[in-house]
Every structure is written in C-alpha cells, then in structure tokens.
Amino acid sequence: MLYVVSTPIGNLQDITLRAIEVLKTCDIIFCEDTRITKVLALHVGSNAKLVRYNEQDDNSIKNCINFLKKGVPCALVSDNGTPCVSDPGYKIVAGAREEGIKVQVIPGASAVTAGLALSGMPAGSFIFLGFLPRKSGKIKTLLESAKNFCKTVVIYESPHRILKLLEMVTEIFGTDANISVSREITKAYEETVRGNAEEVLKNFQARKKILGEFVLIIEAPEKEKRVKVNKYDKNT
Numbered sequence: 001m002l003y004v005v006s007t008p009i010g011n012l013q014d015i016t017l018r019a020i021e022v023l024k025t026c027d028i029i030f031c032e033d034t035r036i037t038k039v040l041a042l043h044v045g046s047n048a049k050l051v052r053y054n055e056q057d058d059n060s061i062k063n064c065i066n067f068l069k070k071g072v073p074c075a076l077v078s079d080n081g082t083p084c085v086s087d088p089g090y091k092i093v094a095g096a097r098e099e100g101i102k103v104q105v106i107p108g109a110s111a112v113t114a115g116l117a118l119s120g121m122p123a124g125s126f127i128f129l130g131f132l133p134r135k136s137g138k139i140k141t142l143l144e145s146a147k148n149f150c151k152t153v154v155i156y157e158s159p160h161r162i163l164k165l166l167e168m169v170t171e172i173f174g175t176d177a178n179i180s181v182s183r184e185i186t187k188a189y190e191e192t193v194r195g196n197a198e199e200v201l202k203n204f205q206a207r208k209k210i211l212g213e214f215v216l217i218i219e220a221p222e223k224e225k226r227v228k229v230n231k232y233d234k235n236t
Contacts, residue, residue, distance in 0.1 A: 001068075001073050001074070001101070001102050001103075001104065002068055002074055002075075002076060002092070002093070002096045002101055002102070002103045002104070003022045003026060003073075003074070003075045003076065003103075003104050003105075003106055004075075004076050004082070004083050004084065004089070004093060004103060004104070004105045004106065005019050005022055005023060005075045005076065005077050005083075005106045005108070006019065006081060006082040006083075006105075006106060006107050006108030006109060006110070007019070007040055007077050007078065007079075007080055007081065007108065007109075008040075008080060008108070008109050008186065009080045009081050009109045009110070009111050009114070009185060009186055010080065010184065010185060010186035010187040010190075011186040011187060012039075012040065012043050014108065014109045014186055015040070015043070015044060015108065016106065016107075016108050018106050019044075019106045019108055020044045020045075022075055022106055023040075023041065023044050023046040023048065023075055023077075024044060024045055024046045024047075024048075025073065026046070026048050026073045026074055026075040027048055027049065027072050027073055027074065028048055028049045028050075028051055028067055028072055028073075028074045028075070029041065029046070029048045029049070029050050029051070029074070029075045029076075029077060030051050030052075030053045030064050030074060030075070030076045030077070030089075030092060031050055031051070031052060031053070031077050031078075031079075032052070032053070032077075032078055032079045032087070032088060033052070033079055034050040034052050036079045036080075037050055037077055037079075038050060040077070048075070051063070051064065051067070053076075053088070053089075053092060055088035055089070055090075055091050061091045061092060061095055062095075064092050064095070065092070065095040065096065065099060068096055068099065068101050069099055069101070076089050076092055076093070081109065081110065081111060082105075082107070082108065082110065085110075085112075085130075086130035086131055086156055109186065111156070111185055111213075111215050112128055112154055112215070114182070114185045114186070114215070115154060115180070115182045115185065115215030115216075115217055116152070116154065116217060118180065118182050118185070118192045119180035119182070119192070119194065119217040119219075120180070120194065121152055121178065121180060121217055121219045121220075122152055122219070122220065123152055125151050125152070126151055126152040126153065126154055126220075127146050127149055127151050127152070127153050127154065128154045129142060129146060129153060129154065129155045129156075130155070130156050131155075131156045131157070131158075132155060132157070132165070136164075136168070139165070139168060140168060140172065143168060143169065143172045143173070144172055146218075147172060147173055147221060150220050150221055150222070151220045152217060152218065152219055152220045153217070153218040153220075154215065154216070154217055155215070155216040155217075155218075156213070156214070156215060156216075157213075157214045157216055158213065158214070159183075159210045159211050159212055159213070159214070160210075162181070162204065162210060162214050162216075163201075163204055163205065163210065165216065166179075166181075166197070166200060166201045166204060166216075167201060169197055169216070169218060170197040170198055170201050173197060173218055173221060174197065174221075175196060175197055175198035176196050176197070176198075177196060177197045177218060177219065177221065178194075178195070178196060178197075178218075178219035179194070179195070179196070179197050179200050179216065179217060179218050179219065180192060180193070180194045180216070180217040180219075181193045181194075181200055181204070181214055181215075181216050181217075182214065182215045182217075183211075183212035183213065183214045183215075184211075184212040184213070185215065187212075189211075189212065191212075
C-alpha cells in the first residue's frame with residue numbers, strides 16, 4: 001500500500017488525525033528532504049524509516065517502487081502540502097499503479113484553497129498555474145492564455161521572483177485588476193496584501209526585503225461585451 005499524505009504547509013498543528021495515524025503505522029516514508037520530514041516525524045511520533053526520493057533520478061524512483069513491491073506499507077510526502085501538486089511524487093504514484101499496488105490519498109492543508117479563502121475573491125471556478133516557467137516569454141504567454149479564460153487565477157511564486165511576476169500581471173491584466181498576494185500562510189508572519197495590481201506592485205517595490213513563499217490570486221476579468229453578427233442573418 002502507498003499512502004499519499006498531505007503535510008502542513010507551515011504550521012505543524014495543521015496535520016490531520018488521519019495523517020498522524022498513517023505516518024505512525026507506515027514502515028517507510030518517502031520524502032524530498034529527510035531533514036524536514038524528520039521534524040514532522042518526531043512531531044507525530046513516527047519511527048518510520050525516511051527514504052529520500054529524487055524525481056529526476058530513475059534509480060531513486062525504482063528504489064521506492066521496490067519497497068512497495070515487497071509489501072512494505074509506505075507513505076509518500078513532500079516538504080509541505082500535497083505530493084504531486086506543484087511538488088514531486090507523481091512518478092512514484094504512477095509506478096505503484098503500474099505494479100498494481102493500491103494507492104490511497106490522505107488529504108490535508110492546501111496553499112491553493114487557503115490563498116483563495118484569504119483573497120475574498122470568487123472561487124467557484126479557477127485556474128491553477130502553480131509555479132511558472134523561468135523564461136519571461138513563456139510566462140507572458142501563459143498569463144495571456146489564462147486571462148482569456150476569464151476565471152480567477154492562482155499562482156505560486158518564490159520571494160526573489162514575485163516582483164517580476166507582479167510587473168507582468170500589471171502589464172497583462174491591467175493596473176486595475178484585483179489581486180491578492182498571501183505569504184507565509186499558517187506561519188507566524190502570515191500576511192495578505194489585497195488591492196489593484198498597481199497598488200500591490202508599489203507595496204512590494206517599497207519593501208527593503210521580500211521574504212516567504214507566495215500565493216498570488218488574480219480575480220477573473222470581466223468578459224468583454226461583444227456584438228455577435230450572424231453571417232446568415234437575412235438583414236445583413
């Protein structure tokens with residue numbers, strides 16, 4: 001059995017009772033960074049063996065699958081949040097399914113839903129872009145495509161790239177676009193800045209230091225009113 005376990009996105013108290021039970025009963029925990037997962041394991045009282053996985057290394061993934069093939073109960077975690085969602089882990093899940101190994105998910109805290117809730121924006125339907133590409137051209141193309149869907153957009157970003165992203169959002173969605181930027185969600189210095197794109201950009205440009213991991217929410221732009229003409233209309 002492979003358990004895909006969501007872990008806290010910051011505050012360790014956000015671990016679910018079910019996740020604690022699974023982590024305590026599993027023999028092995030596959031993790032991105034053993035140092036980070038060790039803190040969580042100690043917190044929940046798990047004595048499981050920690051095995052680091054590297055999604056870019058096929059041998060690392062095979063090693064994990066071999067443990068599962070032996071019938072060892074294993075948990076898959078990422079450093080924070082849910083594995084496979086803007087985090088590594090999907091290759092282990094795919095490999096387990098190919099071998100006919102049962103996979104079960106243990107849901108938990110999510111930066112996506114937390115960021116949306118903090119934004120105060122409509123979230124009945126949204127587009128999740130996760131972490132964007134490195135190149136400006138690809139970022140611009142992706143943002144322009146997302147804008148055309150006229151839905152709320154959710155993006156993850158790091159502290160050293162957030163200014164560049166805010167500049168591009170202001171350019172593409174317009175200075176009046178309503179946005180929300182949350183950082184350090186569930187942690188001691190949690191903060192949400194909300195306003196139009198120009199206001200939020202100026203807020204961050206004025207800061208001496210920008211720290212924390214970010215969730216950026218862009219409110220869905222209103223659809224442009226267009227007059228549609230039926231080319232088969234008898235009056236044309």
